Amino acid sequence: MQAALAVLILLQKLGSLLGRFLHLLPILASLEGKKKPLLLGKKKTMDIPRWVFLVFLLDLSCTTCLSSDSSLSSNGSPASPQKLLDFAKSRDFSEWMIGIRRKIHENPELGYEEFETSKLIRSELDKMGIRYKHPLAITGVVGFIGTGKPPFVALRADMDALLLQEMVEWEHKSKVPGKMHACGHDAHVAMLLGAAKILREHQEEIRGTVVLVFQPAEEGGGGAKKMIAAGALENVDAIFGLHVAPHLPASVVTSRPGPLLAGSGFFEAVISGKGGHAAIPHHSIDPILAASNVVVSLQHLISREADPLDSQVVTVAKFQGGGAYNVIPDSVTIGGTFRAFSKESFMHLKQRIEEVVTGQAAVQRCHATVHFFSEEKPFFPPTINDESLHDHFKKVASELLGLPKVNDMQPLMGSEDFSFYQEVIPGYFFFLGVGDDRGDRNGSVHSPYFKINEDGLPYGSALHASLAIRYLLDQQQKFLSVKGERRDEL
């Protein structure tokens, strides 16, 4: 029985070889026709190169056959995003990723102080055998995975926590009083490490290089700007980033092409008058009245000067002055934030804030100075998503999650320092649901009650990995088709 089976396999293989040989006969015939005039009178020796060529063609034919049997699917694409998601959802994998998130959550570190977080990232990359650069921008880490050659695509996670006392009572509550991961950056790090692990497992499918960007100080410190200055985007063609969204169920994503988040800046103004007795106002110059008029006039900038179709915000969120019921103070300090979706509107707003504060204070005989913190808290540009990366995101995310879970959203007046990357290269930013399916209200980002549904983490890591793998494959195919066109023209 076994002998019969062996003979059958042998015959099958011979048949396959014969098939390939017959397939090549017309090519050989045409070669012979072309070569004949050159080989006249050398009939015996001319057979050798022809047979060498035949062996070469057979070998090429077999190699092509073998490559179609590799890890790539029959249409030449890498493993589907769905397969990567299944991998990320496996018990060991998700427990490992959740463990990392909880460890970082227990030890939150503020911007440019993420030393332990950075150490943990490097130790995980070491375990995976992934090369990295460190330090960039004090605590930043940039990992590399793939061929080490172009094209390059980057995935970004921010690492910093907030000055906030956690009010959620749970086993892995922040162990540092007054500091908390209330914006989910602990989850961002865990998901990017998760993506690194998926990419490592599927390394043979990476048609270029994936750059893993772990950046410090997103919360107002402009860590992205410093990472760029340190060379994090060297050779990189495009960048993807995500943010957790506790108001969306786990596994739902949302974003939009074009403007997504506003550009943002902060201001503080000191309005100085002359203090005195509250019962004798004509002997004083009252900065409280001047500051009050400044606040009202600032609100007119949006309602009377800005185009209603060009969304902008000016909010005075700080007003400090005086301490007694019967004393007019010497000065008042006010401060706040301003937002816009274009650089022009943003810079115009900045100029008008300064003019209104100083001008309105002068009406009340006060003097004012305005400070914009451009060094300590650099202005964030608007987050503008690249249109073609949006198409890429939609395609990959729908394949991974199903189209109903990939939503479009309205722009938000919030801001993100991911926008610094988008000023340099095309970038795409999206939100990933980490809310509760039961409809429980998790605290919003920057709330002391903020919490996330950790079931969302595998989706984030699979999305990161799929977006990168597919992007590189598309880039490679574009490059090959351009090369092919050029060859035709030549």
Ligand SMILES: [Zn+2]
């Ligand atoms: Zn935040």
Ligand SMILES: [Zn+2]
């Ligand atoms: Zn954040």
